[in-house]
Amino acid sequence: MTDRIRQFLRRHREDGPRLVVDLDVVRSNYNAFSKALPDTRVFYAVKANPAPEILKLLNDMGSCFDTASMGEIDLVMQAGGTPDRISFGNTIKKEKDIAAAYALGVRLFAVDCEAEVEKIARVAPGSKVFCRILCDGSGAEWPLSRKFGCAPEMAPQVLEHAHKLGLVAHGISFHVGSQQNNVKAWDRALKTSGAIFREMAERGINLSMVNLGGGFPAQYLRDIPKVEEYGQAIFRALRKHFGNRIPETIIEPGRGMVGAAGMIEAEVVLISKKSATDNQRWVYLDIGKFGGLAETMEEAIRYPIRTEKDDDVMAPCVIAGPTCDSADVLYEKTPYLLPVSLEIGDKVLIEACGAYTTTYSSVAFNGFEPLKSYVI
Ligand SMILES: *Cc1c(COP(=O)(O)O)cnc(C)c1O
Numbered sequence: 001m002t003d004r005i006r007q008f009l010r011r012h013r014e015d016g017p018r019l020v021v022d023l024d025v026v027r028s029n030y031n032a033f034s035k036a037l038p039d040t041r042v043f044y045a046v047k048a049n050p051a052p053e054i055l056k057l058l059n060d061m062g063s064c065f066d067t068a069s070m071g072e073i074d075l076v077m078q079a080g081g082t083p084d085r086i087s088f089g090n091t092i093k094k095e096k097d098i099a100a101a102y103a104l105g106v107r108l109f110a111v112d113c114e115a116e117v118e119k120i121a122r123v124a125p126g127s128k129v130f131c132r133i134l135c136d137g138s139g140a141e142w143p144l145s146r147k148f149g150c151a152p153e154m155a156p157q158v159l160e161h162a163h164k165l166g167l168v169a170h171g172i173s174f175h176v177g178s179q180q181n182n183v184k185a186w187d188r189a190l191k192t193s194g195a196i197f198r199e200m201a202e203r204g205i206n207l208s209m210v211n212l213g214g215g216f217p218a219q220y221l222r223d224i225p226k227v228e229e230y231g232q233a234i235f236r237a238l239r240k241h242f243g244n245r246i247p248e249t250i251i252e253p254g255r256g257m258v259g260a261a262g263m264i265e266a267e268v269v270l271i272s273k274k275s276a277t278d279n280q281r282w283v284y285l286d287i288g289k290f291g292g293l294a295e296t297m298e299e300a301i302r303y304p305i306r307t308e309k310d311d312d313v314m315a316p317c318v319i320a321g322p323t324c325d326s327a328d329v330l331y332e333k334t335p336y337l338l339p340v341s342l343e344i345g346d347k348v349l350i351e352a353c354g355a356y357t358t359t360y361s362s363v364a365f366n367g368f369e370p371l372k373s374y375v376i
Contacts (some may be wrong), residue, residue: 001263001349001351002022002024003307004022004024004265005020005022005351005376006376008022008374008376009125009265010205012374014371014372015186015267016265016267016369017053017264017265017267017286017287017291017292017354017371018264018265018330018371018372018373019262019263019264019292019354019357019370019371019372019373019374020262020263020264020265020355020359020373020374020375020376021049021051021053021054021258021261021262021373021374021375021376022261022262022376023053023054023057023261023375023376024309025260025261025354026054026057026258026261026354027057027061029227029253029256029257029258029260029261030042030057030058030061030257030347031061031062032227032228032317033186033216033227033251033253033256033257034058034227035227035231036227036228036230036231036232037230037231037234037235037249037251038211038276039249040249040250040251041064041198041248041249041250041251042063042250042252042253042254043063043064043065043066043087043089043211043249043250043251044058044063044064044065044066044252044253044254045066045089045214045252045253045254045257046065046066046067046068046072046075046076046254047068047072047153047254047356047359048071048254048255048257048258048259048355048356048359049254049258049262049354049355049356049357049358049359050075050353050359051358051373051375052075052078052079053375054296054375055075055076055078055079055081056079056080058257058271058338059076059079059080059081059085060080063085063088063260064086064087065081065087065254065366066087066089066254067086067087067088067089067090067273068088068089068090069090069097070097070101070248071253073086073088073101073104073106073338077104082105083101083105083106083107084105085246086101086106086108087098087106087108087109087110087211087250087252088101088106088108088109088110089109089110089173089211089252090110090115091110091111091112091116091132091148091149092116092186093109093116093119095123096121096123098119098120098123098124099123099124101124102123102124102127106124106127107124107126107127107128108127108128108129108130108170109124109127109129109130110129110131110132110173111127111130111131111132111158111162112129112131112132112133112149112150112158112213113150113158113232114157114158114161115351116160117129117158117162117165117167118161118165120162120323121133121162121165121166121167122168122301125166125167126166126167126168127167127168128167128168128170129162129167129168129169129170130170130171130172130173130209130211131150131155131158131159131162131169131171131172131173132148132149132150132172132173132174132175132211133149133150133151133152133155133172133173133174133189133192133193134146134148134149134150134152134174134195135149135175135176135177135189135213136177137172137175137176137177138177138182138185139176139177139180139181139182139185140176140177140178140179140180140181140185140215141177141178141179141180141181141217141300141301142177142178142179142295142300142301143177143178144175144177144178147335149174149175151243152192152195152196155172155196156196156199156200158202159196159200159207160200160205163205169200169205169207169227170207170208170209171207171208171209171210171211171247171248172196172207172209172211173208173210173211173212173213174189174192174211174212174213175213175214175215175252176189176213176215176256177215178214178215178219178254179215179217179218179255179300179301180215180216180217181224181225182224183216183225183230183232183233184230184232184233184236184237185215186212186230186233186234186237187233187236187237187240187241189302190210190234190237190238190240190241190242191237191240193210193241194241196243197242197247203344205305207247208247209248209249209250210238210248210249210250211246211249211250211251211252212234212249212251212252213251213252214252214254214255214256215251215254215256215365216230216251216253216255216256217256217259218255218256218259218260218352218354219259219260219352220301220302220303220304220351220352221275221302221303221304222302228258232318244267254355254356255356257355258354258355259352259353259354259355259356260264260352260354261354262352262353262354262355262357263349263350263351263352263353263354264287264292264293264349264350264357264371265334265347265348265349265350266285266286266347266348266349266350267285267286267345267346267347267348268283268284268285268342268343268344268345268346268347269284269285269286269344270282270283270284270344270346271283271284271317271342271343272284273346280317280318280335281315281317281318281338282317282318282320283318283319283320283338283342284320284321284322285319285321285322285330285348286322287321287322287350288320288321288322288323288328288330289321289323289325289327289328289329289330289369290321290323290325290328290361290362290365290368291321291322291323291361291362291368291370291371292352292358292360292361292367292370292371293321293330293353293357293360294356294360295356295357295360296330296331298332299330299331299332299333299334301335302331302334303350303351303352303353304350304351304352305319305336305338305348305349305350305351306349306351307338307339307342307347307348307349308346308347309339309341309342309345309346310339312339312340312341313339313340313341314336314338314339314340314352315340316335316336316337317335317336317337317338318331318332318335319331319332319338319339320365320369321331322367323366323368324325324366325365325366333338339348357371358370358371358373
């Protein structure tokens with residue numbers, strides 16, 4: 001936790017869970033990405049946290065934006081972003097939204113099949129498209145599976161189709177899986193990308209861009225490699241697979257940009273045991289899977305959780321949310337250590353919650369309000 005967040009929490013006491021994001025951390029993360037990958041343009045993945053203050057800061061620092069919907073495009077433009085710095089990076093778009101983005105001036109679109117290329121050719125003529133390829137996501141704590149991207153063997157056909165329809169076959173994209181702890185994860189995808197570039201050149205079409213996606217981790221319980229190590233590994237892979245003809249590159253960090261910048265203050269609503277002989281406590285918080293902590297699904301993301309009593313004796317417990325859905329258990333398979341002196345009404349601090357929390361919180365499941373957010 002940063003001093004600024006600590007002071008904010010002390011000065012503004014409040015009931016109910018709330019996320020507090022420190023813009024200083026976002027600023028230093030942006031600088032770290034720019035430094036680690038100096039020749040790569042940053043397209044912040046807006047879905048990680050679309051708070052206007054964050055978008056405005058990143059826009060002022062020169063960032064571009066990866067968006068998935070007209071709603072996100074509008075947010076970026078309200079924050080001062082210009083269409084030439086926006087990528088419509090979702091491979092699943094309604095034709096009317098492509099047309100609306102084009103009317104605003106957006107000219108960069110993701111595709112992973114010919115049907116999507118045809119939509120873009122119809123309503124966004126002359127635009128640049130990049131083809132997303134499948135990536136297996138191994139090594140990632142939040143893999144993105146098979147939903148996006150086509151088999152690499154299909155990509156040249158998709159891009160050639162785009163070229164024939166008057167679009168600019170711009171390049172390739174992939175996402176190595178979110179919270180990717182392995183700095184070498186980009187190597188294989190870049191090898192495949194290099195092969196696609198050569199295949200396209202043989203067809204007389206020169207691609208120019210590789211979109212390296214997101215995947216850069218935030219520090220949760222496990223230690224993670226530094227951004228510089230990712231930068232070095234990616235640069236080595238580019239050299240290896242593209243030689244002296246390194247393409248234009250972009251990255252789309254979401255979690256790595258804002259994850260560590262925020263933390264959630266929550267409260268203990270109940271501590272109980274399931275039987276007289278059970279010695280495991282159940283600790284129920286006023287936030288759970290539906291209040292913003294959806295990434296605890298299958299206990300994938302393990303947030304550091306702290307209390308003011310962490311110097312006391314600690315004992316394992318199950319941690320759950322407040323709603324009446326039995327899926328709303330955060331950690332049970334791998335119990336967390338919390339102080340035995342923890343009491344109902346105590347505050348707990350859940351760290352590294354800047355990404356994928358406010359956007360995942362439900363509107364009013366069980367009558368609980370969406371997660372409140374403060375950007376300082
Ligand atoms: C979600 C997403 C990202 C951001 O991923 P992180 O792992 O949070 O960095 C980047 N690109 C695309 C296309 C995405 O959908």
